[in-house]
Amino acid sequence: MTAERPTRIPEILRKHEAEMLRHWMRLQQEAVTRRRDLISDQELQAQSQEFLGLLAAAVQAAGFADVQRGAEWAPVRDMLATISRSRSIQGFTPAETAAFVFSLKPALYERIREELGTDANGQFEELRRADELLDRLGLYTAEVHQKSREAVILRQQQDMLELSTPVVKLWDGILALPMIGTLDSARTQVVMETLLQRIIETGAEVAILDITGVPTVDTLTAQHLIKTVTAARLMGAECIISGIRPQIAQTIVHLGVELGDVITKATLADAFAMALRRLSLGVTRVTSPRA
Amino acid sequence: MDRIPILKMGDLLLVTIQVDMHDQLALTLQDDLTDRISRTGARGVLIDISSLEVVDSFIGRMLANIAGMARVLDAVTVVVGMQPAVAITLVELGLALPGVRTALNVERGMDLLRGAVHDRSLEVSDDGRAE
Numbered sequence: 001m002t003a004e005r006p007t008r009i010p011e012i013l014r015k016h017e018a019e020m021l022r023h024w025m026r027l028q029q030e031a032v033t034r035r036r037d038l039i040s041d042q043e044l045q046a047q048s049q050e051f052l053g054l055l056a057a058a059v060q061a062a063g064f065a066d067v068q069r070g071a072e073w074a075p076v077r078d079m080l081a082t083i084s085r086s087r088s089i090q091g092f093t094p095a096e097t098a099a100f101v102f103s104l105k106p107a108l109y110e111r112i113r114e115e116l117g118t119d120a121n122g123q124f125e126e127l128r129r130a131d132e133l134l135d136r137l138g139l140y141t142a143e144v145h146q147k148s149r150e151a152v153i154l155r156q157q158q159d160m161l162e163l164s165t166p167v168v169k170l171w172d173g174i175l176a177l178p179m180i181g182t183l184d185s186a187r188t189q190v191v192m193e194t195l196l197q198r199i200i201e202t203g204a205e206v207a208i209l210d211i212t213g214v215p216t217v218d219t220l221t222a223q224h225l226i227k228t229v230t231a232a233r234l235m236g237a238e239c240i241i242s243g244i245r246p247q248i249a250q251t252i253v254h255l256g257v258e259l260g261d262v263i264t265k266a267t268l269a270d271a272f273a274m275a276l277r278r279l280s281l282g283v284t285r286v287t288s289p290r291a
Numbered sequence: 292m293d294r295i296p297i298l299k300m301g302d303l304l305l306v307t308i309q310v311d312m313h314d315q316l317a318l319t320l321q322d323d324l325t326d327r328i329s330r331t332g333a334r335g336v337l338i339d340i341s342s343l344e345v346v347d348s349f350i351g352r353m354l355a356n357i358a359g360m361a362r363v364l365d366a367v368t369v370v371v372g373m374q375p376a377v378a379i380t381l382v383e384l385g386l387a388l389p390g391v392r393t394a395l396n397v398e399r400g401m402d403l404l405r406g407a408v409h410d411r412s413l414e415v416s417d418d419g420r421a422e
Contacts, residue, residue: 196375199375199395203395227382234370234388234393237395
């Protein structure tokens with residue numbers, strides 16, 4: 001093969017649009033990746049028709065170059081991105097999403113064979129181009145699908161970060177911070193900022209960091225805890241670390257983690273009792289009037 | 292030259308930092324304060340840094356130094372009103388100010404300081420009686 005022959009795909013796409021759409025719809029309906037529970041036939045038909053139209057226009061305008069970036073391909077990309085995003089929300093798998101584009105292949109190849117008949121070289125050339133094009137578009141949908149899943153994960157992480165760092169007021173001057181989940185640098189930063197802000201707002205003198213919900217404590221976690229305690233101390237509030245499970249106590253000692261002069265208690269109740277003592281408060285039993 | 296005023300209340304000294312601390316100002320404060328402690332025989336120093344929004348390692352070290360010098364001169368130092376951002380910065384800089392007492396506001400700082408000064412004078416009189 002010397003010079004590239006001009007492609008006939010745009011022409012084929014235009015000429016056989018209706019027939020190809022019928023063929024493609026049949027293929028999609030028969031495919032194992034068809035999710036009748038998630039998307040209706042009418043919707044699928046509308047999406048397929050729109051895609052074919054846009055595809056024909058884009059191939060006509062720009063050929064096969066720059067599918068990922070070219071301006072002429074932007075409508076096709078936008079449409080695929082919309083489909084991909086909506087499908088990822090509806091619960092399609094990446095394979096099921098990409099199958100939308102890939103299932104067009106047999107329909108298109110059939111038309112190419114019909115059109116080019118005996119011209120074996122021409123057929124091969126067109127098939128190669130169409131194959132490459134649809135592969136790229138299919139991969140693009142998979143990519144967008146993955147990105148939208150990642151966006152969901154990121155948002156959930158953010159939500160979790162905010163959810164899992166509440167600062168509760170146990171008593172006048174006593175704050176508690178029940179920590180849940182792994183303590184990494186980002187979490188510690190949020191915890192520290194919210195705690196210090198609440199100390200200012202409430203004028204608390206004692207803060208209890210409860211680590212019952214922290215699955216493991218390693219040297220890094222301990223360092224983060226110590227940082228929080230130190231920062232609170234600098235502002236004039238005392239910190240007590242509570243909720244240290246037996247396994248965690250063992251880990252701390254085995255790792256040789258130095259907690260310094262930080263006060264630690266086994267349970268939140270112990271820490272609260274100590275905080276009350278610090279504020280010269282106490283709990284007494286009320287004698288029941290019925291007795 | 293600007294200076295940070297040092298107020299005397301009985302046997303306590305009161306320092307309120309209400310301007311941006313620059314290095315020279317910090318050094319002058321260090322000089323003035325040590326001078327005043329030794330001249331007046333003050334037993335306690337209260338430093339209010341509630342208006343201090345920005346610290347660097349130098350200012351952080353200076354706070355620790357002042358506390359150390361005051362201790363040598365037999366006075367207790369209490370730092371009050373540290374802003375959250377300042378506290379986080381100091382911790383990240385690794386300046387935990389060991390040996391410096393802290394309180395949330397001036398009122399609590401005063402209580403703490405009076406208590407500390409009282410405790411120390413008791414210690415001294417106890418020692419005196421024992422001898």
